[in-house]
Amino acid sequence: MVGVRDYRNSDVPPVRFAYNDAEAIRQYLVETRGYPEDNVVVLKDPNQSDLMAYFGTENDPQGKLFDAVTRERLDEVFVYFSGHGVPTEDGAGVLLPSDADPLKPGLTGYKLETLVRNLNRLQEVRVTLAVDSCFSGLSHDGTLIRAASPVFLAARPDKTGLSNGVVFTAADGMEIASWDERLRLGLFTRHLLEGMLGKADRTVGNGDGRVELFEMERLLKTYVGREANRRYSRQQTPQVVGAPLTVLNDRIDPESTAWKRSSRWHGRAAEPPHPNPSPPWGEGLLFPSPQGGEGGPKGRMRGFGSLRATTIVRRPPLVA
Numbered sequence: 514m515v516g517v518r519d520y521r522n523s524d525v526p527p528v529r530f531a532y533n534d535a536e537a538i539r540q541y542l543v544e545t546r547g548y549p550e551d552n553v554v555v556l557k558d559p560n561q562s563d564l565m566a567y568f569g570t571e572n573d574p575q576g577k578l579f580d581a582v583t584r585e586r587l588d589e590v591f592v593y594f595s596g597h598g599v600p601t602e603d604g605a606g607v608l609l610p611s612d613a614d615p616l617k618p619g620l621t622g623y624k625l626e627t628l629v630r631n632l633n634r635l636q637e638v639r640v641t642l643a644v645d646s647c648f649s650g651l652s653h654d655g656t657l658i659r660a661a662s663p664v665f666l667a668a669r670p671d672k673t674g675l676s677n678g679v680v681f682t683a684a685d686g687m688e689i690a691s692w693d694e695r696l697r698l699g700l701f702t703r704h705l706l707e708g709m710l711g712k713a714d715r716t717v718g719n720g721d722g723r724v725e726l727f728e729m730e731r732l733l734k735t736y737v738g739r740e741a742n743r744r745y746s747r748q749q750t751p752q753v754v755g756a757p758l759t760v761l762n763d764r765i766d767p768e769s770t771a772w773k774r775s776s777r778w779h780g781r782a783a784e785p786p787h788p789n790p791s792p793p794w795g796e797g798l799l800f801p802s803p804q805g806g807e808g809g810p811k812g813r814m815r816g817f818g819s820l821r822a823t824t825i826v827r828r829p830p831l832v833a
Contacts, residue, residue, distance in 0.1 A: 514536075514539050514542075514593050516528075516558075516596065517531055517596030517597065518530075518531040518596075519558050520597070522615070525597065530697050534593075534595035534698055535557070539553055541706050542591060559610055559611060560610050561610045561613065561623060571630075574630070574631035578635075579631070583635075588638055590635065591641045592641070593643045593644075596608065596609060596610075597615070599618045600618070606648035607619065607625065609623075610623060628642070629674070629675060629680065639678055640677050644681065645699040645701045645705075646690055647686075679756075679761070680754040680755060682751065683699065685749075685750045688747070688748055688750060689747060690749065691747065693740075700741060701733070701749075704732065704736045708733065709761055709762055711765035716732065722763070724761045724765060725758055726756065729761060734750060738750055
């Protein structure tokens with residue numbers, strides 16, 4: 514789990530909710546999917562060397578993640594990034610570590626295609642890669658270079674994807690990745706988690722009790738696109754790459770009452786899920802505590818305990 518909130522370059526605005534995003538994903542993996550806590554690594558504001566150490570380089574894919582998967586015979590990997598992204602001159606997407614210079618992303622960033630290529634080299638493992646970032650050179654708080662007005666080329670989304678898994682990215686190349694400011698999460702991250710917990714199957718899917726990739730794509734493009742338009746008058750189109758029938762969660766609970774607990778926690782009267790893909794504004798299974806700023810007291814994202822009912826823990830020790 515990588516959350517890059519603060520950048521050393523003073524011209525680069527912070528990604529205000531990056532820590533919240535990483536923590537929400539961490540809690541989902543531990544409390545809902547059953548990942549052992551010591552198998553989930555959270556990197557806050559890593560520099561370029563940190564990313565290379567964990568995920569490998571263009572010339573050497575054998576970083577710490579590779580070592581863990583091969584030596585411990587792990588069968589599933591979930592990689593998540595929340596932070597800025599920019600394009601190179603040839604349109605390739607680059608993830609920005611905390612020490613990056615966005616005017617020299619090819620030299621100081623970490624290329625998305627390098628990450629995908631190195632993840633593809635993991636043998637006999639299922640991989641999920643989710644990136645809450647955009648590659649337009651813009652951000653929710655403005656351009657990445659505040660003191661100038663550079664013309665960035667839009668990055669071309671990598672359509673090759675993972676041969677051993679699926680890829681989610683928050684927006685298309687020319688777009689901005691928006692935030693859910695009330696819930697203090699990335700808009701994409703919020704709906705990614707809700708969808709994988711079963712909402713994709715129940716609201717826009719076939720209702721067969723499994724969350725499949727085509728259902729997630731439909732949910733993300735419907736909900737994220739609609740909320741970005743209605744809240745910020747902008748277009749945001751999450752990208753999903755992988756086999757459409759890939760099963761992401763086959764143990765959802767169709768009778769889950771997590772939405773009821775979520776509604777009561779917010780102090781509203783509990784209402785049943787909306788019968789069509791247009792959600793009532795403010796609906797959400799995931800949210801931080803409204804007390805104490807980001808993540809609330811002790812950094813915990815309240816509401817996750819109620820989500821344990823939506824899936825059944827079934828996997829051996831895994832890694833993220």
